[in-house]
Amino acid sequence: MKSLASLSLWRIIILILPLVSLGQTFEYGWPDNYDKPPQCVDIPVDLRLCQGVGYHQMLLPNLLEHESMAEVKQQAGSWVPLLHKNCDPGTQLLLCSLFAPVCMERPIYPCRRLCENVRDGCSPIMAAFGFPWPHILTCDKFPQDDMCINTPNDTSTSEPNGHPPVCPPCDNEMKMDVILDHMCASEFAIKTKIQEVKRENMDRKVTLQKKKRTIKMGTLKKKDLKKLTLYLKNGADCPCTQLDNTRNTYLIMGRKVDKQYLLTGIHKWDKSNREFKKTMKKLKSHKCPAYENVFK
Amino acid sequence: MRSISSCGALLSVYYPQIFLILTSGSYLALSSVVALGANIICNKIPGLAPRQRAICQSRPDAIIIIGEGAQLGINECQYQFRYGRWNCSALGERTVFGQELRVGSKEAAFTYAITAAGVAHAVTAACSQGNLSHCGCDREKQGYHDQEEGWKWGGCSADVKYGVEFSRRFVDAREIKKNARRLMNLHNNEAGRKVLEERMKLECKCHGVSGSCTTKTCWTTLPKFREIGYVLKERYTTALEVEAVRATRFRQPSFLRLKQSRGYIKPTDTDLVFLERSPNYCEEDTVTGSAGTRGRLCNHTSPLTDGCNLMCCGRGHNTHQYTRVWQCNCKFQWCCFVKCNTCSEKTEVFTCK
Numbered sequence: 001m002k003s004l005a006s007l008s009l010w011r012i013i014i015l016i017l018p019l020v021s022l023g024q025t026f027e028y029g030w031p032d033n034y035d036k037p038p039q040c041v042d043i044p045v046d047l048r049l050c051q052g053v054g055y056h057q058m059l060l061p062n063l064l065e066h067e068s069m070a071e072v073k074q075q076a077g078s079w080v081p082l083l084h085k086n087c088d089p090g091t092q093l094l095l096c097s098l099f100a101p102v103c104m105e106r107p108i109y110p111c112r113r114l115c116e117n118v119r120d121g122c123s124p125i126m127a128a129f130g131f132p133w134p135h136i137l138t139c140d141k142f143p144q145d146d147m148c149i150n151t152p153n154d155t156s157t158s159e160p161n162g163h164p165p166v167c168p169p170c171d172n173e174m175k176m177d178v179i180l181d182h183m184c185a186s187e188f189a190i191k192t193k194i195q196e197v198k199r200e201n202m203d204r205k206v207t208l209q210k211k212k213r214t215i216k217m218g219t220l221k222k223k224d225l226k227k228l229t230l231y232l233k234n235g236a237d238c239p240c241t242q243l244d245n246t247r248n249t250y251l252i253m254g255r256k257v258d259k260q261y262l263l264t265g266i267h268k269w270d271k272s273n274r275e276f277k278k279t280m281k282k283l284k285s286h287k288c289p290a291y292e293n294v295f296k
Numbered sequence: 297m298r299s300i301s302s303c304g305a306l307l308s309v310y311y312p313q314i315f316l317i318l319t320s321g322s323y324l325a326l327s328s329v330v331a332l333g334a335n336i337i338c339n340k341i342p343g344l345a346p347r348q349r350a351i352c353q354s355r356p357d358a359i360i361i362i363g364e365g366a367q368l369g370i371n372e373c374q375y376q377f378r379y380g381r382w383n384c385s386a387l388g389e390r391t392v393f394g395q396e397l398r399v400g401s402k403e404a405a406f407t408y409a410i411t412a413a414g415v416a417h418a419v420t421a422a423c424s425q426g427n428l429s430h431c432g433c434d435r436e437k438q439g440y441h442d443q444e445e446g447w448k449w450g451g452c453s454a455d456v457k458y459g460v461e462f463s464r465r466f467v468d469a470r471e472i473k474k475n476a477r478r479l480m481n482l483h484n485n486e487a488g489r490k491v492l493e494e495r496m497k498l499e500c501k502c503h504g505v506s507g508s509c510t511t512k513t514c515w516t517t518l519p520k521f522r523e524i525g526y527v528l529k530e531r532y533t534t535a536l537e538v539e540a541v542r543a544t545r546f547r548q549p550s551f552l553r554l555k556q557s558r559g560y561i562k563p564t565d566t567d568l569v570f571l572e573r574s575p576n577y578c579e580e581d582t583v584t585g586s587a588g589t590r591g592r593l594c595n596h597t598s599p600l601t602d603g604c605n606l607m608c609c610g611r612g613h614n615t616h617q618y619t620r621v622w623q624c625n626c627k628f629q630w631c632c633f634v635k636c637n638t639c640s641e642k643t644e645v646f647t648c649k
Contacts, residue, residue, distance in 0.1 A: 054631045065501065078505045102632040134507035146627035185505065
């Protein structure tokens, strides 16, 4: 009787052991075991990167070790312009699986294939704006098994259309949200006309007319503004209707990378367009998300 | 047949009051319970030295963290020695820091070092999370810009000095007797804390535009405690036998000397030291504190220490058959749940006679 009870107890103990050890076989776990455990929170309406991603709650801290919602929003904000480019159908899913990860008992990372597809589709466009593919999105560190996030319909194959892709800085909708996002992602913005466009190696060199008005000064200095020359990065052969028309006035955005000024956006200054007028009016009161505040 | 106790059971059985507080959901309730019950709790905890009890009463918020740190040390010890005859369990009086190991052995050296490091680790982590009053982030590293490296100190740098000092004040307060064992314990406690200090990490976060590293903030952070466990395990394998030196015949021992050396060579700060040879840990022995290996799991095909031949000390082993069941072929389904299959197989486990 006594030995039988002991045997039953021993079997129960034995059954427990494998389950305990199973917990240690997972390759991906919470970032650090002494940090606060992540919590399930609603995706806020002003986290625009992840609106309509397909789920409504996220983990905080997220998988990029952003610890507060303010930090998540601030860092996610600079990725919103990339969504407008539609460079890959999985762009939002990849970014949001890290910025606003789904609420599960353990973290679910994006699949390596999803990451590689987005990287291959989007990194040329990011390069056009002077941004390398960032370290935080290195694809090698993501899982390759089935316990990861992939595009729900992975059967989509990109059909090559007859036209070469439009230059990324020239491929913008005349829409307030898009223009404001690109304005925030750019360092400066000016109103001016184009004087000359010339090919230079892989780039296109854009010389502007003397007469300029600054919409957003940013890091630009007055003396630099006078002789400003912009480069369309890797844009020697892609079509850009704006650059072909030198008679129009343009809203031109840019940023400085090393010693060059890169063109990041160009819109026709069209006062007859209602959306453009609305944007210019909104621009006066619009505040870009600050990139330093979270850490001060 | 020995039972294997889980962490929760350990806490609830040996520290019922602490466990009661830990399970309390509301911080306000926790705060008031701590304030009201501090004296009761501190008097109920077994094995506290007088100065430890005084610290407990003056800092009741810290005693919970200390308990967690001690448990962290014990858990790591049991992990590091899970394949040995001695697996960090022992007969004898149980204190806040687990069992008091009677023999001044290499195993005692490891236990003291890992426990002191565990307390320092837990206190430092609690400071960073804002769970302890009187401490927080390392203020020396706030806002300072590193001109040479190009990044900026920010975030919450772990204040490991505070954690180490607190561990020193509390853990070392246990050593009352003026004897050789005291010197050994103090040395090993400090060695554990030194390893933690040496292994602090620099962590950085890129928060420029589009995740670029043009803007970067760095802070110091604690290593995972497993890393400390591995380092101390290495120190354990090269632990040094020492003996205490008296200035005169009737004075108390004043320092430790390497036993093998001819002169008065002292161990270094991060060496683990022991005074006595280890028992073989084969049989249960209350005098040496050995728990014995009867009923321990062993691997009947392994020639190493976890093998049945060595683990069971030649007494032989029993075989038990059971069916192992686990979840397998897990897939994440959009959106959002995980679907798994159930796998099973018949297998055997072996225990020492």
